[in-house]
Amino acid sequence: MSATSDSLVEKKLRVLIADDTANIRESLSALISHIRGVEVVGMAETGTQALELLRALKPDIATLDIRMPGVNGIKVLETIRREDLNTTVIILTGLDEAEYRRRCFDIGADYFFHKATEFEKVMDVLKERAGKLN
Numbered sequence: 001m002s003a004t005s006d007s008l009v010e011k012k013l014r015v016l017i018a019d020d021t022a023n024i025r026e027s028l029s030a031l032i033s034h035i036r037g038v039e040v041v042g043m044a045e046t047g048t049q050a051l052e053l054l055r056a057l058k059p060d061i062a063t064l065d066i067r068m069p070g071v072n073g074i075k076v077l078e079t080i081r082r083e084d085l086n087t088t089v090i091i092l093t094g095l096d097e098a099e100y101r102r103r104c105f106d107i108g109a110d111y112f113f114h115k116a117t118e119f120e121k122v123m124d125v126l127k128e129r130a131g132k133l134n
Contacts, residue, residue, distance in 0.1 A: 016053055017044070019068070058087070065091075065093050074107065092115055
């Protein structure tokens with residue numbers, strides 16, 4: 001491709017969704033599909049799957065639930081930061097206690113949203129980040 005045609009290719013923000021609830025994964029994916037410049041590159045039901053996909057796909061952003069079978073979202077977050085995977089992390093969880101929020105930010109979460117009250121904020125972050133790509 002020439003430099004001219006490269007500039008016509010829209011860069012996409014690549015997102016991995018990790019949540020043990022299929023409805024959450026599907027709802028989030030459906031909402032993301034309507035955001036220009038953002039694509040879901042993978043979905044994981046467990047923390048182990050999330051880590052495998054993070055390493056293989058190297059997404060720009062990962063949404064993580066805290067409660068997942070096997071490796072929980074906090075352990076996934078710790079691994080992302082320890083391995084310096086260069087992924088923005090959005091914790092999207094039903095656990096809204098201040099201790100979880102504080103712990104996730106201490107480990108290195110970029111955002112922390114409660115599923116019941118802040119679900120749409122994930123879309124706001126993705127729209128903002130995608131707008132900065134092009």
